Amino acid sequence: MAVCVYRTSRVVVQGITGKEGRYHALACRDYGTKVVAGVTPGKGGMDVEGIPVYNTMEEAVQNNHPNVSLIFVPPPFAADAILEAVGSGIKTIVCITEGIPVLDMVKVKRVIEKENVTLIGPNCPGIITPGATKIGIMPGHIFKRGSVGIISRSGTLLYETADQITKAGLGQSTCVGIGGDPIIGTDYIYWLERFEQDPETEAVMMVGEIGGNAEEKAAEYVKNHMKKPVFAFIAGRTAPPGRRMGHAGAIIMGKSGTAEYKYEVLRASGVHTIENPGYIGETIYKTLKEEYSL
Amino acid sequence: MKLHEYQAKEVLASYGVPVPEGRVTHFPYDAWMVSMELGLPVVLKAQVLTGGRGKAGGVKLAKTSDEARDIAQELFGKKLVTKQTGPQGVIVRKLLVEKAADIDRELYFSIVVDRTTSKPTVIASKRGGMSIEEVAEQYPEDIIKIPIDPAVGFLPYQIRRLKYDLELTAQEKEAAKIFSALYQAFSEKDCSLLELNPLVVLKSGHLLAVDAKMDIDENALYRRRDISRMRDLTESDPDELEARFSGLNFIKLPGNIGCMVNGAGLAMTTMDVIKLAGGEPANFLDVGGEATPETIAKGFEIITRDPKVKAIFINIFGGIVRCDKVANGIIQALKTVEVKIPVVIRLTGMNKEEGMEILKKAPMQFYIAEDLREAAKMVSDLSNNKNNETEKKPAEKAKAGKKEK
Structure with missing residues (x-):
């Protein structure tokens, strides 16, 4: 099984003729992902190494029947691109774009909630089911099919975590980067729920960071609904308050949102917290073996 | 901003x-x-x-x-x-x-984007003049929160409610006009925060915004030229400014280990892991998706400008950017910027082997670490002047940057 994206997922890449869009569309295809179409307004009729390019999402959907969209459109036009994908009937959207204005995302969020669309990101590395499909910009070779599901707010930190888990002798069922912005399409809870139902996933790793209260809300969910073991690391323990640490979402305001507070809440909810990021893989491996005999 | x-x-x-x-x-x-x-x-x-x-x-x-x-x-x-x-x-x-101003009473009014509901939210209180955190703690019942649906805006009934809660019935028309103007300003200028503390009722009965705070969403500045021209460069740290102009994300910290990392999450984690190993990070630096020789050189330049810095930790997880490219970038950069302090490099991900090979053949010396833990310990010990044997090249003391050979 796995979660949300599968070998059968058919992907359309919006912004496929840009430098990044092109590179990653081809890298995804090389990984085994079915990249069936691309969209760039004004470039319809072209092809990117055999992938047909259309002017509109509507045409792409009519001709090649994609069911997932992967977006590389620049920030001023990205919100519109997401809404175009929604308008064409796509129900799973991965938006890589970093730097979308918050008030644009406020509007997008209203629409995707109403239309029941799963939006991954924005400002995220995408989603991968190792060995089956990669819809995003992550380096495929560090992932190995296995039993741990990963949910991460940060991109490179997702790679670091997956790499450690692979090196510890485990693997991943599905890994998703939910994005580092203040407003994102899906939160931890969305993915925790799906990982809990997924027969292939035996444990879940949450990679969080300072700012907001998404980890706190996730902790509450874990306490009430999760039977599978959940692990968590929170980045930014040493970050000074009031400063935005790269991600627009990673900023400490007041007491809540600090790493200490998040760890406290997570621990109290039965989450296995990992406070040293050098020991993520090792801790998961040992805990699963010793406490869960997995 | x-x-x-x-x-x-x-x-x-x-x-x-x-x-x-x-x-x-x-x-x-x-x-x-x-x-x-x-x-x-x-x-x-x-x-x-x-x-x-x-x-x-x-x-x-x-x-x-x-x-x-x-x-x-x-x-x-x-x-x-x-x-x-x-x-x-x-x-x-x-x-x-x-x-x-001749003040009768002080009110609090702000609009923020609430991350939990993903909606702009008006927060108001009849207890203005003190920090809203204090009000929330002492008089939680006096805080009004009104979520706004962006599709329809700040609605008349919501404004009416605010007017009653803030006891502004005598200023009815004036208050309504001001509240809707504030929301208009908030959305048209792409604010992430608009706060009046206090908004006062004067003895004359009129309203006056005695203090005003406005934070603008950096991501929206491209379409708010009038606002972006207001940026006061003298209020930013000069190193942080210079970094931003070069496409780097740099924040100065009080420690003595310079960090250069790709990705914000990994950059934060690198700071954390240094601290856990007994070191103190001197900065947060995200070199972004493209670690070119120029951006790396700029990174070295800004980091080494701080005389407190005793060692540098480069932590790159190759994803979009490949390790061989980064390795070449580091070497190129060190030919233009002189770095006299030890440099610890942890390079992994896409094309790791090629990258390592390039570093080993380099004309300067580095401390190479395999993983996060080892790297953090190495760089922390180096910054604390401990000469214990965690180093991979104990015989060659910190020669990174020397342009010999």
């Missing part, structure tokens, strides 16, 4: 929000002049981009023009230390001199 109080008031005034009469001054004599012009008493307010300036002595009342000049004399060039600035404080370079 934070606006100064006087800038925020300019913007709000253009939407018809009443603000006190005032001028920005740069010299004590100006303050004297302006106080004569406006009429006494006047309030002198330090224009610094930080909260808590009142408590730090940055806001003062003057009853005579001479007093205004003396206070200005004292405030110009003064270092204000607030909870947000840290011990280094901020220097006062501008003073806003305003006609003092």
Whole structure:
């Protein structure tokens, strides 16, 4: 099984003729992902190494029947691109774009909630089911099919975590980067729920960071609904308050949102917290073996 | 991007929000002049981009023009230390001199984007003048929260409700006009925060925005040219500014280990892991998706400018950017920037082997680490001048950057 994206997922890449869009569309295809179409307004009729390019999402959907969209459109036009994908009937959207204005995302969020669309990101590395499909910009070779599901707010930190888990002798069922912005399409809870139902996933790793209260809300969910073991690391323990640490979402305001507070809440909810990021893989491996005999 | 109080008031005034009469001054004599012009008493307010300036002595009342000049004399060039600035404080370079208001009562009004609901939310209270965190703690029942649906905006019934809760029935029309103007300003200027604390009811019964704070979403500045022109470069750390112009994300910290990392999450984690290994990070630096020789060189340049820095930790997880490219970039950069302190490199991900090969053949010496743990220990020990055997090349003491061979 796995979660949300599968070998059968058919992907359309919006912004496929840009430098990044092109590179990653081809890298995804090389990984085994079915990249069936691309969209760039004004470039319809072209092809990117055999992938047909259309002017509109509507045409792409009519001709090649994609069911997932992967977006590389620049920030001023990205919100519109997401809404175009929604308008064409796509129900799973991965938006890589970093730097979308918050008030644009406020509007997008209203629409995707109403239309029941799963939006991954924005400002995220995408989603991968190792060995089956990669819809995003992550380096495929560090992932190995296995039993741990990963949910991460940060991109490179997702790679670091997956790499450690692979090196510890485990693997991943599905890994998703939910994005580092203040407003994102899906939160931890969305993915925790799906990982809990997924027969292939035996444990879940949450990679969080300072700012907001998404980890706190996730902790509450874990306490009430999760039977599978959940692990968590929170980045930014040493970050000074009031400063935005790269991600627009990673900023400490007041007491809540600090790493200490998040760890406290997570621990109290039965989450296995990992406070040293050098020991993520090792801790998961040992805990699963010793406490869960997995 | 934070606006100064006087800038925020300019913007709000253009939407018809009443603000006190005032001028920005740069010299004590100006303050004297302006106080004569406006009429006494006047309030002198330090224009610094930080909260808590009142408590730090940055806001003062003057009853005579001479007093205004003396206070200005004292405030110009003064270092204000607030909870947000840290011990280094901020220097006062501008003073806003305003006609003092005849206040009957103080209210609180703000609009923020609530991350939990993903909606702009109005927060208001009849207890203005104190920090909203304090109000939330002591009088939670006095805080009003009104979520706004962006599709329909700030609706008349919501404004009406606010009016009753804030006891503004006598100012009915005026209040309604001001509240909808504030929401309009918030959305048209892409604010991430718009805060009036206090918004006051004058003895005359009219409303006046005595203080104003406006934070603008950096991501939206491309379409808010009028606002982005207001950026006060003198209020930013010069190193942080220089980094931003080169596409780097740099934040200075008090420690002695320079960090260069790709990705914000990994950069934060690198700081954490250094601290856990007994070291102290000197900065947060995200070199972004493209670690070119130029950006890496700029990174070295800015990091080594800080004399406290005793060692550098480069932590790259190759994803979009490949390790061989990064390795070449580091070597190229070290040919242009002289680095005399030890450099610990942890390089992994896409094309790791090729990258390592390049580093090993390099004309300078590095400390190479396999994983996060090892790297953090190595660099922490180096920064603490411990010469224990965690080093991979114990015989060659820190020669990174030497252009020999």
